[in-house]
Amino acid sequence: MSLIIAVDSRQTLARVRLVSIVFVQIVDQHLSEMGIYRISGNAGDMQRLKKECDENVFTATYNSTQEVHAVSGLLKLYFRELADPLFTNALYDDFMLAAREAEASTREREVRRLVLSLPVAHLTTLEFVMRHLLRVMA
Numbered sequence: 001m002s003l004i005i006a007v008d009s010r011q012t013l014a015r016v017r018l019v020s021i022v023f024v025q026i027v028d029q030h031l032s033e034m035g036i037y038r039i040s041g042n043a044g045d046m047q048r049l050k051k052e053c054d055e056n057v058f059t060a061t062y063n064s065t066q067e068v069h070a071v072s073g074l075l076k077l078y079f080r081e082l083a084d085p086l087f088t089n090a091l092y093d094d095f096m097l098a099a100r101e102a103e104a105s106t107r108e109r110e111v112r113r114l115v116l117s118l119p120v121a122h123l124t125t126l127e128f129v130m131r132h133l134l135r136v137m138a
Contacts, residue, residue, distance in 0.1 A: 012082075012083065013082060013084070013086075013121050013122065013125060014121070015078075016078045016079060016082055016125070017121070017124075017125050017128075019053070019074075019075065019078050020075060020078075020125065020128060020129060021128070023071050023072070023074065023075040024075075024128070024129075024132045026062055026068065026071050027068060027071060027072055027075075027132070027136070028132070028135060029068075030068040031135060031136060031138075033068050033069075035069075036068060036069065036072050036136055037072050037076065037133075037136065039069050040069065040073060041067070041068075041069035041070030041071070041072065041073035041074070042067075042069070042070055045067050045069075045070035046070045046073050046074050046077075049062070049067070049070055049071065049074055050074055050077070053074075086118075086122050086125060086126050086129075087118070087122075087126075088118060088119065088122060091114055091117065091118070094114055095111070095114055097110075098110035098111045098114060099111070
């Protein structure tokens with residue numbers, strides 16, 4: 001299977017969104033695999049795949065069911081390397097304050113308000129990833 005992705009050392013949200021779309025399609029083909037995001041991928045597979053992604057922005061190869069853990073691990077890595085995380089640096093303190101809210105209904109309402117205040121690109125990426133994680137969980 002061929003992947004079409006554009007990634008370099010500057011992990012921008014646009015690049016991570018593209019990687020997410022491609023990698024999620026691969027992971028979705030292996031939903032019966034145990035621990036897709038819990039079991040670590042083979043470090044060698046992850047390094048090879050990341051190197052291929054970095055060297056050739058148009059095509060990287062993905063070969064086996066075992067590599068689904070490398071793909072999911074690499075996807076997590078791309079999100080960790082974002083310069084501005086999905087739940088943006090600007091809203092971090094507000095999210096932490098909302099999470100500490102004692103009353104569940106107030107906490108839920110405040111978190112929802114904050115999520116909806118995310119920049120559109122962050123919000124749509126979050127929605128895409130959350131829908132995927134619901135499929136993984138099912």
